[in-house]
Amino acid sequence: MVQEQIKESVLKVVSPDSLVGSFESLLEEVGVSEKISTYLSVVIFSILVLIIAKVAHFIVRRYLVKHVERFMEKTKSKYDDYFVKRKLIIRASYIVPALIIYTSLDLVFVQFDHVNAVLHNLVSLYFIVVALLLIDSFLKGVGDVYETLPNSNERPIKGYLQGIYLVFVLIGVLVTVSILLDVKLTVVFTGLGAIAAVLILVFKDTILGFVASIQLTANSMVKPGDWIEMPSHKSDGTVMEMTLNTVKVQNWDKTISTIPTYALVSESFKNWKGMEESGGRRIKRSINIDMKSVKFCDDKMLGKFRKIKVLKDYIEDKLEELEEYNKQFDIDESILVNGRRMTNLGVFRKYLEGYLHNHPKIHQNMTFLVRHLQPTEKGIPIEIYVFSNDQAWANYESIQADIFDHILAVLPEFELTVFQFPTEKLSATMMEEV
Template sequence: MIQLQSLEETINKVDPKSLVSSFENILKKIGVNEELTTYITVVLFSAIVLLIAKFAHFLVKKYLVRYVEQFMHKTKSKYDDFFVKRRLISRAANIIPAIIIYSSLDLIFTPFESLNVLLHNLVAIYFIIVILLISDSFLKAIGDLYDTLPHSKERPIKGYLQGVQLVFILIGVLITISIILDIKLSTVFTGLGAIAAVLILVFKDTILGFVASIQLSANNMVKPGDWIEMPSHKADGTVMEMTLNTVKVQNWDKTISTIPTYALVSESFKNWKGMEESGGRRIKRAINIDMKSVKFCDDKMISKFKKIHVLKDYINEKLVELEKHNNQFDIDESIKINGRRLTNLGVFRKYLEGYLYNHPMIHKEMTFLVRHLQPNEKGIPVEIYVFSKDQAWANYESIQADIFDHILAVLPEFELKVFQFPTNSAPESAIFTNE
């Protein structure tokens, strides 16, 4: 016990200032002049402090940081792994050498007051930079942790975190300015009001992006993974990333479009999320029929239509309905325009309804239409307005192509013709309209 007390007293007697003074006295005794003694002392003790700081930093990084990170990896929770991934502990270790150097400046550089103040300011600025790096790692780790939650895709917070980091950086810059100019922080904030207009101009995109990020997230307008279409920015593809200033969209041709975040609020764009969540993808395409080929059905045509599986019941029911109507009003059927009759176009339209209804890849519980559009100089458009069950682009296009291949092939069976422009150099082709 007595030995421990004596050791403690010995340690307490070791004063760094006395060490410096003792070293200076030794130099003076061996004949070194006072000015040179000061320079030698400053250089020597500066080197010693730098070596101590470097060695302390090495030990902390080599052992303490590694041990803490290994311990965090071994824990059952996976959340602390994100802090290791973002190097939070490693960056925090950079404070150690700064603390050692800062605490020794007054001891070593007392004879050089101006240099002492300058070094104090530089170390203080270094502290600010390290703290900003630590906050950056912390916020990114929080973002990574949030991305593991189920609702993170619906409510991304990357823009908010970048906004918080921007505030930290702004505060760090203001404190640095106050240190360099040796003025109070309150004075800096007072002067900041005078240059607010300039700052707003410089950070216009950032401010607009921050406000837009809040609006986009609050209203659930767009999120990473959504398919958006924005022709004004030549974007048509999947949202890869949303940041404070930009939204990255990977187009279907694998190019990447960069859109200012605030543009998604100030301009219009199409989000295909509703289509993807609905379970179907719209097929809206028309084929133009030559109006000269439209006519009443004769007995031969009706006899043929009765043999078509999807038309069999319709033809029989319709003939009974028409006969009943014409008999009721004593219609003279020797003249075709009297009474009601079947037309090849009407039967064809009914055939399309039956064909599409029996198609395995057409959604029956969503909008299902086969309709006529306004006749024009290209004939009378018969439009298919249905939804495919498969939303994948390639599969969707294949389904759509198969349907219209079939339509083109069966048109002659109804004695209908596709409207076409005559050409002299190539085979005539059908005219489609597509929206």
Template sequence: MSNYKYLLYDYFLSVGASETTAEYLNMLALLLVLLIAVFIADFVIRKLIRVSFTQLAIKTKTNFDDLLIANKVPRNIAHIVPLLIAIEFIPTVFFHFPSFEDIVEKGLKVFAIVLTLWIVRSLLNTLKDYLKTLPNLKDKPIDSYIQVFMIFAWVAGFMSAIAIVYKIDFIDFLTGLGAASAVILLIFKDTILGFVASIQVSINDMVRIGDWITFEKYGADGDVIEITLATVKVQNFDKTITTIPTYALISDSFKNWRGMTSSDGRRIKRALFLKQSSVKYLTDTDIQELKKIQLIASYLETRQSDIESYNVSNNADKALLLNGRNLTNLGVFRKYIDAYLNQHSAINKDMMIMVRQLAPTTQGVPLEIYAFSSDKRWANYEYIMADIFDHLIAALPYFDLEIFELPSNATINIQNPS
């Protein structure tokens, strides 16, 4: 194109244009030719690179090259050659206008920096997507590290662009930038906190993608779907999304249910509140009736024999049930629950099974079931727990026990008819 810069200029003079007009027309004509050449070069190279990458992706077994195409790496790389062509011929186009040439060259160099950042970002996104497909890395906060690198890259690119525009030596520019470090730290405070928190979260393995966490302060209760430099996204069980600052994971308290999901069972910890007035000693007639319950028949036989032997040896006056040792309906019911849980197919027998009586309250005597279901899936877990307590609540009348309930309006109206 440089061979024609004077030819076009001379041609415009020969047709009667003034020198100034010839210069402008020459510049516009050369600029138009350059734009057309750049556009054609960009189109052709982009097509060639895209076809080459597509053919390569078809032949290879790895999905890395597919991810390169998905993240537009070939398209961004294709822009390099047209940009170099433009930078090379800009002096030819604006040889009559040095001031324009300087502005356009600066603009192209700034665009070269932006293009480089685009390519780097595309490559990093490809690497991120590829690493997430690896089983050992899919639950790691890779996004955070990519973001940290890109922040430094954008800062370096921004400083380079300023240095180019104002023709400042890059080393001198960095030196002057040190004086403004306090302001920069203030601007990027959250980013720095997030970066530090992200490293601590990763090193201490506090949270992984896929973990179920409960963070009451932020109203989060669900699965972690994304960990980035600044935020952690949690998809709650109602399908809403809660965004939590990453540094909150190390500054506040939250619950991670990973230990439960990776264990052999999910804990059942719930109590029945029994009416205290329904607790009583069992008579021989009561015991004989309860022996019809298969799960505790042998227990009652053995226990009754031991108690009778003890009372006889200690001359207990059984004319009054209080004397000596006795079975209670609450104690027998507690033993029944223990036997029922130990034969329940959905309860993990290798983990703790306990039925305990808690301190009496104004709402009755709490009888707590502490066990672990083998199935940890939420819906199945709730079904197992409901099935157990359905059975126990229905079994209470066989032991002459009652659930404590606050009186309802209907009960009050019956007791106090108008």
């Protein structure tokens, strides 16, 4: 019985009414009017609460937060360092002053119900903002931890994390509306159906981007580090970042292009990942031979070709084959059109095959072709269709250039010439264009 009486006495002493009332009574005793004492007590208590909140936040930020961060940095695990980097602990400290202010409102504004209610709502909104900041830091920390995993590039989750954060933001907005309008959250959700069409219109790109992120990741269509080419958006370069709404591409000229995420699903693009993973890069280029320079090989030419290392065995075997064939069918070889004969173009094609087979920069286990294309008014194209074993752009271009430098230099040895417009015809063509 005595304990209960003591407890009631203590509650009366520390209750808001007794504290504010005692302070007001003290002011009235020194000659301050009742109305002024009421307002003056509110101002003084407000300043006191703000000072306490500021000091509490300073102490927590200066000592508690620093000690917690140092402890996390010294642990063996490196994962918690990412949450420190994302300021998760610092943002958590923002709750302390808000808690002090929130619990003090009933004490300070006990006689001002309307102001008390407004301030309660404002502090509640502050709590929502801090909660969203904490969720943002936590999700970004999770993303940083995930990127340390070996297969993180294969399955990026940044779009998913942004989608999750967007859901929390929407919930925060709905709670804010509920607080400001002083209605139940269930009523807000009920009314949400009426504006669903407007929300879909407003967040159309976000919704499309979220769905596209899932499709791109699930089907391994593209990931950061891939080289993609998308002419419709004038993009040709390396994917830097994939977010909920955009994909950043650094083009080869060092400019940055941003492509809507859903465009990579709705439109076509070329991903060079297959080439990079294959170990080779295609060389597909042709040179036009003047058809007037194509002719049968005579003994003098064959004698010269026998001295070429990559052709020696081919010439010997081919001559034996042709001799047996012509004897079998009793061919009169005094007439050139009779029987089978070697041409300088055919021997040149075989030379190219041997040259490329012995080239150290040509991939020997991938598609390998040296072929004739359809003759045109510009001559007969000889196409090189092979793969280099060096994929670096500068090296790849150098390999191509070296091969075709050699081809142009060696053509006269086979008494072949490259087709090009005569100077007079070229001049006339240019005049017509002018």
